[in-house]
Amino acid sequence: MTKQQATIIVNGSYQPAQVTFKQGVPAELIFKRISGQGCLDQVQSTDFNFRADLPLNEAKTFTIDTSKPGEYTFSCGMDMAHGKVVIQ
Numbered sequence: 001m002t003k004q005q006a007t008i009i010v011n012g013s014y015q016p017a018q019v020t021f022k023q024g025v026p027a028e029l030i031f032k033r034i035s036g037q038g039c040l041d042q043v044q045s046t047d048f049n050f051r052a053d054l055p056l057n058e059a060k061t062f063t064i065d066t067s068k069p070g071e072y073t074f075s076c077g078m079d080m081a082h083g084k085v086v087i088q
C-alpha cells in the first residue's frame with residue numbers, strides 16, 4: 001500500500017484549504033509557509049492532535065490517521081484561518 005501525501009502552501013491563507021485522503025492508506029499532510037502574510041505562523045488541529053510553528057520556507061510534515069472517514073479541521077494558532085481534511 002503506498003503512502004499518500006498532500007502539500008498545503010501557506011501564503012496568507014491555506015492553498016488549498018481542503019485536501020482529501022483515502023481511508024486506510026498512510027497519509028502525510030505537509031505545510032509549507034512561504035510568506036509572512038496573515039497570522040499563519042502556527043498551525044493546529046485538535047482533530048489530529050497537533051500544534052506546531054511553521055518556520056518560513058520550511059516544510060512541516062504531520063502524519064495523519066486515516067482509519068476513520070470523515071471531515072477534520074485544522075487552523076492557525078489563533079483559530080482564525082481554517083482548513084479541512086476529508087478522509088473517504
Ligand SMILES: [Cu+2]
Pocket residue numbers: 038039040076077078079080081
Ligand atoms: Cu491566525
